[in-house]
Amino acid sequence: MARLLNPDPSSFFKGKRVLVTGHTGFTGAWMCQWLIHAGADVHGFALAPEEGQDLNLFTVSRLGERMASEIGDIRDETAIAACLARVKPEIVFHLAAQPLVRRSYVEPEMTYSTNVMGTMNVLRAAHAAGTKILVNITSDKAYLNREWVWGYRENDQLGGHDIYSSSKACADILATSFRLSYCGKEGDMRLATGRAGNVIGGGDWAEDRLIPDIARAYRAGNNVTIRRPNAVRPWQHVLEAVRGYFQLAIALSEGKTDIAAVNFGPDSENVVEVGRLAEAIQDTLGQDLIVIDPDSSTVHEANLLRLDITKARGELGWTPLMGFRQTVDLTTHFYKAIIERPGDAERLLQQDLDTYCGLLGSRPAT
Numbered sequence: 001m002a003r004l005l006n007p008d009p010s011s012f013f014k015g016k017r018v019l020v021t022g023h024t025g026f027t028g029a030w031m032c033q034w035l036i037h038a039g040a041d042v043h044g045f046a047l048a049p050e051e052g053q054d055l056n057l058f059t060v061s062r063l064g065e066r067m068a069s070e071i072g073d074i075r076d077e078t079a080i081a082a083c084l085a086r087v088k089p090e091i092v093f094h095l096a097a098q099p100l101v102r103r104s105y106v107e108p109e110m111t112y113s114t115n116v117m118g119t120m121n122v123l124r125a126a127h128a129a130g131t132k133i134l135v136n137i138t139s140d141k142a143y144l145n146r147e148w149v150w151g152y153r154e155n156d157q158l159g160g161h162d163i164y165s166s167s168k169a170c171a172d173i174l175a176t177s178f179r180l181s182y183c184g185k186e187g188d189m190r191l192a193t194g195r196a197g198n199v200i201g202g203g204d205w206a207e208d209r210l211i212p213d214i215a216r217a218y219r220a221g222n223n224v225t226i227r228r229p230n231a232v233r234p235w236q237h238v239l240e241a242v243r244g245y246f247q248l249a250i251a252l253s254e255g256k257t258d259i260a261a262v263n264f265g266p267d268s269e270n271v272v273e274v275g276r277l278a279e280a281i282q283d284t285l286g287q288d289l290i291v292i293d294p295d296s297s298t299v300h301e302a303n304l305l306r307l308d309i310t311k312a313r314g315e316l317g318w319t320p321l322m323g324f325r326q327t328v329d330l331t332t333h334f335y336k337a338i339i340e341r342p343g344d345a346e347r348l349l350q351q352d353l354d355t356y357c358g359l360l361g362s363r364p365a366t
Helices: 026-038 077-087 101-106 108-128 163-182 210-220 238-253 274-285 310-316 324-340 342-357
Strands: 017-021 041-046 068-071 091-094 133-137 190-196 198-200 224-226 232-237 261-264 271-273 290-292
Touching (some): 017 077, 041 077, 077 108, 091 108, 101 163, 108 163, 133 163, 163 190, 224 274, 232 238, 238 261, 238 342, 261 310, 271 274, 324 342
Parallel strands (some): 041 068, 133 190
Antiparallel strands (some): 232 271
16 A cells, blocks of 8 residues: 555544653644644643743643643753653653754853753653653754755754754764664664754744744834844744654654654745745734844854755655745734734634644655
């Protein structure tokens, strides 16, 4: 039978005990919503939502009332080990991280202790608890950026000019070495890493990120300064990446243990300049918000970043489903709605999830 392209992964998770680290964050909240919808027994371990984020997606969507949520720090080896030993999840998605490039310049030690040693703590705790499948999430920033016009492939060199990027490269290498060192026998934990491009979507309020900055300006009636309008990024809706992580877990469960890492990124249509995305968001919001000031950029950031997703298509049957316009529209409409009606957050999450799942096809992969 031919493998299906872009199948709905939901049924795989029904009844399974799944733990998500970083569940109070942006991607984690979207992932938990999907897992709850799929009928999984969902557990989370993460820091509390950041202070000052009154529209934090985890909080306003009441996810904590619909799953088992534990507040803790993955740098605390004892706490994460106790959590994994108690929950005994079949599947772990490790999203918890210090995810911000600019913050890594200010807090380099915290960035490394979280992204590298925190990852070690999660890997060891999951292995000791008998976890069957672990998907480690890093980033497209884990690649040593050479400003190439073509996409980075999974076997390209890892590295990083800034502290954040290098920490994610280290976490990536750590996961691979852990897999080779401890996961080689029959019945051992199956481990792989997902590397996603720039994820966007409703409900991200992180500091120094393009769309959250625009959304905050829209909410406050202010302008927002764009530092690098010509920088190119592989933008994709958060649900595209989440589905990729799900498909990777399913592949591991099917015995594809030779998959060490997989890229999840958009088609070329969504690989666009920061300025173009910002203008599209601004136009959909219907307000003039953007001020271009390249001189305001004070730290190094990559100018050109693309991902090659050939492996995801061939090995997992995963391809991106949403084009640039639909990605922008879903993202912008979510922000407008949640700013006006925070109490509708759970409904908005499920509405966008339903829209996305409606795009999933059953065509044989070619």
